[in-house]
Amino acid sequence: MTFSCPLCSSSATEPFHADKRRQYYRCQECALVFVHPDSLPDIQREKQEYDLHNNSMDDLGYRRFLSKVSEPLCGLIKPGAQGLDFGCGPGPLLAKMLQEKGYQCAAYDPIYAAEQTPLQQKYDFITCTEAVEHFHTPHKEWDLFSSLLHVDGLLAVMTKRVIDRSRFANWHYINDPTHVSFYSEHTFTWLQNRFAMKLEYLADDVVIMRKKIEI
Numbered sequence: 001m002t003f004s005c006p007l008c009s010s011s012a013t014e015p016f017h018a019d020k021r022r023q024y025y026r027c028q029e030c031a032l033v034f035v036h037p038d039s040l041p042d043i044q045r046e047k048q049e050y051d052l053h054n055n056s057m058d059d060l061g062y063r064r065f066l067s068k069v070s071e072p073l074c075g076l077i078k079p080g081a082q083g084l085d086f087g088c089g090p091g092p093l094l095a096k097m098l099q100e101k102g103y104q105c106a107a108y109d110p111i112y113a114a115e116q117t118p119l120q121q122k123y124d125f126i127t128c129t130e131a132v133e134h135f136h137t138p139h140k141e142w143d144l145f146s147s148l149l150h151v152d153g154l155l156a157v158m159t160k161r162v163i164d165r166s167r168f169a170n171w172h173y174i175n176d177p178t179h180v181s182f183y184s185e186h187t188f189t190w191l192q193n194r195f196a197m198k199l200e201y202l203a204d205d206v207v208i209m210r211k212k213i214e215i
Contacts, residue, residue, distance in 0.1 A: 006181065007032040007138045008190065017168055021177070024168075031186035032138070033162050040136050041177055047111050049178045050089060059093075066094045069129055072202050073156050074101050081124035082106075084148065086141075087131025088113055094127055122150050129158040133179045146195045146215065155197070155209040159183055 005027035016026040092107035
């Protein structure tokens with residue numbers, strides 16, 4: 001049995017991998033790899049897992065990790081740019097780092113900072129670090145990203161990418177039960193075409209996408 005892709009809604013999906021815990025499928029259209037719908041954790045299970053993460057606002061190692069996004073982004077955005085850190089988690093450190101650089105940056109997280117006001121305006125940039133792999137219905141979040149960005153706005157995404165089936169089978173990234181959607185370069189190419197964005201790979205886990213037109 002196969003299931004429609006949660007990103008592009010294609011029914012052309014195929015079994016990709018299975019382990020003792022979950023089954024994974026790959027979309028033949030956008031190449032998203034996703035878990036069997038029965039394996040999607042509920043919000044209580046998600047929060048329980050997130051609360052285990054030690055992402056302190058004072059953690060210098062975590063700052064260095066997030067600088068993989070903040071440093072190149074700051075080289076591309078104009079002074080006074082307004083942004084949104086989407087999926088900030090319990091400690092909005094990236095938003096704070098960008099504020100320290102002189103940018104305005106709001107924070108949103110569906111569990112820890114669920115106030116909807118930040119989703120009611122447009123932005124010059126959006127950051128989404130280690131969050132897209134948690135999306136159960138990624139078509140909704142990607143539609144939202146597109147709607148929240150000004151034309152010429154930047155979307156900075158951090159997520160590790162699928163390389164091939166054999167490496168996926170032994171990939172530590174799939175051990176987290178809240179990781180349910182996995183992206184490859186093919187997937188990002190599909191996204192740039194779908195949302196009229198220009199794509200640039202900055203690292204093996206960081207991409208920058210610039211919105212070219214309203215769609």
